Amino acid sequence: xxxxxxxxxxxxxxxxxxxxxxxxxxxxxxxxxxxxxxxxxxxxxxxxxxxxxxxxxxxxxxxxxxxxxxxxxxxxxxxxxxxxxxxxxxxxxxxxxxxxxxxxxxxxxxxxxxxxxxxxxxxxxxxxxxxxxxxxxxxxxxxxxxxxxxxxxxxxxxxxxxxxxxxxxxxxxxxxxxxxxxxxxxxxxxxxxxxxxxxxxxxxxxxxxxxxxxxxxxxxxxxxxxxxxxxxxxxxx
Numbered sequence: 001x002x003x004x005x006x007x008x009x010x011x012x013x014x015x016x017x018x019x020x021x022x023x024x025x026x027x028x029x030x031x032x033x034x035x036x037x038x039x040x041x042x043x044x045x046x047x048x049x050x051x052x053x054x055x056x057x058x059x060x061x062x063x064x065x066x067x068x069x070x071x072x073x074x075x076x077x078x079x080x081x082x083x084x085x086x087x088x089x090x091x092x093x094x095x096x097x098x099x100x101x102x103x104x105x106x107x108x109x110x111x112x113x114x115x116x117x118x119x120x121x122x123x124x125x126x127x128x129x130x131x132x133x134x135x136x137x138x139x140x141x142x143x144x145x146x147x148x149x150x151x152x153x154x155x156x157x158x159x160x161x162x163x164x165x166x167x168x169x170x171x172x173x174x175x176x177x178x179x180x181x182x183x184x185x186x187x188x189x190x191x192x193x194x195x196x197x198x199x200x201x202x203x204x205x206x207x208x209x210x211x212x213x214x215x216x217x218x219x220x221x222x223x224x225x226x227x228x229x230x231x232x233x234x235x236x237x
Contacts (some may be wrong), residue, residue, distance in 0.1 A: 013121035016128040025159040043103040096198035104138040116183040119175030144201035
């Protein structure tokens with residue numbers, strides 16, 4: 001979600017950019033506010049939490065990250081390699097029932113209006129596009145095919161992390177200050193979830209498979225052979 005204050009949006013913009021750079025073939029690490037990313041993972045995917053880590057009650061005024069404070073195991077090359085293999089398998093084995101779809105409540109956009117903002121998030125020269133239509137189930141709505149993203153002016157994503165660049169027209173910078181005109185109207189775009197929290201529109205999985213990857217690890221079957229029943233149990237967002 002996007003916070004009410006610009007520093008929160010800036011932290012997200014920087015993190016999004018670093019995740020994009022980290023996805024390059026030659027990347028060996030990632031930077032940014034990784035505590036934010038880690039807490040988001042723990043909030044949504046209980047099977048990826050450390051086995052001894054359970055959420056704690058927050059005291060008044062504490063940040064949400066304090067729910068997951070604890071002692072991390074000692075790191076080692078062998079342990080890290082084992083953990084990486086485990087996480088890859090665990091993600092591929094996720095089912096809709098094993099995901100916490102609305103950890104912030106069924107309607108977080110009612111308390112934080114900028115959650116529905118659709119436009120650029122900026123941190124200094126970094127600008128990244130934010131689109132809540134790609135995560136409607138987190139807002140308690142049926143996931144449909146999201147709006148097409150705005151096309152940047154410059155896109156360069158080489159295999160190397162050097163030279164990675166992405167920029168948008170400056171006209172998008174004004175969107176942040178005009179929330180009413182640049183917010184998603186959920187009731188027009190989608191419908192509220194009425195049965196299962198992982199509900200999606202009929203044409204969504206076809207779109208998803210065409211634009212993403214059904215699995216992290218190699219699947220012996222081609223994508224065309226994956227049935228709707230398979231996608232419900234293996235693809236979550």
